[in-house]
Amino acid sequence: MSFSDLGVAKWLCEALNSMKIYTPTAIQKACIPKVLKGHDCIGGAKTGSGKTIAFASPILTKWSEDPYGIYGLVLTPTRELALQIAEQFAALGATMNIKVCVIVGGDDIVKQALELQRRPHIVIATPGRLADHILNSGEDTICGLRRVKYLVLDEADRLLSNSFGSDLERCFGVLPKPENRQTLLFTATITDAVRSLKEKPVPEGKLPVFVNEVDTVENIAIPSTLSIKYLFVPSYVKEAYLHNLLTLPEYEKTTTIIFVNRTHTAELLRRMLRKLDFRVASLHSEMPQSERVNSLHRFKANAARILIATDVASRGLDIPDVNLVVNYDIPADPDDFIHRVGRTARAGRKGDSISIVAEKDVNRILAIEERINKKMEKMEDVTDNKVIKKSLKETSVAKREAMMDMDKDGFGEKRRTNKMKRQDASKKPNKKRKTES
Known part of the structure; x- marks a missing residue:
């Protein structure tokens, strides 16, 4: 089976071939066709199994049919993962001049705000820094997020833990409602918090959530080597x-x-x-x-x-x-x-x-x-x-x-200072979203 057989765009199959990626992995075979058909997806597979391509290839295939604004948002728990995912999106979409923006802590927040205002096609972010922009950078910066077609939670079990709760809530608050976007969760550990999302009622006109687990942490033994x-x-x-x-x-x-x-x-x-x-x-x-x-x-x-x-x-x-x-x-x-x-x-x-x-x-x-x-x-x-x-x-x-x-x-001084700032910010009332008359 080839990526073309899964429904991946011809230009993207050529990009994958140029990267010496010829045959889909198990998680890719299972998830790509379902995502292309419009299903929300929970994909579980071990590290190194090709999860990034499992969500990037259907997103890029659909994006190339209608390339507008901020088309996809990928949330991930660490800066290093965000940069790695961004590199893969940039490599896959290089021939189509895709614009990828990374929003993580440690980089210039003003420069990031300007990048968001230019409406990149794909945004890869850590929840904390994106929440900072939503709270402080103004509507001109974040309004492109309101039309996102795809939301990806990478390492979803980590993101759905208590430590990211408030930041995720703020991020979700500016995105389209679940029935107006596709939500893709990928992880090496499908926890109860992740699995419970399948039990939520499916909005009218929305396809059911597709769940696929391939060699997740739950069912793999420690290797004999x-x-x-x-x-x-x-x-x-x-x-x-x-x-x-x-x-x-x-x-x-x-x-x-x-x-x-x-x-x-x-x-x-x-x-x-x-x-x-x-x-x-x-x-x-x-x-x-x-x-x-x-x-x-x-x-x-x-x-x-x-x-x-x-x-x-x-x-x-x-x-x-x-x-x-x-x-x-x-x-x-x-x-x-x-x-x-x-x-x-x-x-x-x-x-x-x-x-x-x-x-x-x-x-x-x-x-x-x-x-x-x-x-x-x-x-x-x-x-x-x-x-x-x-x-x-x-x-x-x-x-x-x-x-x-x-x-x-x-x-440690900077960490303590930032913690105090975030505590002060969390006490501020949320700004009401402006509506057009």
């Missing part, structure tokens, strides 16, 4: 055990992602490991956008061997082969663990996952083991004696210096 181990350590010396792990002969040259739960931890480890002469980059929400892009590029180019990241890097990103994933902090949600370790042992290759477990993490580990139906093995190569002898003193010094540097640089 992935080794899953743990280190049980005292919480106050986690850095020393991490250092000892990274200097083991089998890992001293590997590409590694270290996942943490907080931006402060990511920045502390980046500074500390850099002082210990590791080639390291980081990725978290308190970095300027240019630095986030540079970090990702450095890691992809192997200029940095280690990437320290919050969960902004756990999903969807096109990250190169990774040999080792370290859970420095244990995630509260077992599905986040699956997404994290899914960065390695891809396409049949081998990979290692090591979780650094402190006293308070035991219940989380038990929940993860139940979720993946597999027991973690204890790692024997890092011992208390080795840590005391080789790592404890130098990591203590490096950590202390890193913390002093962070205090000196005022790390």
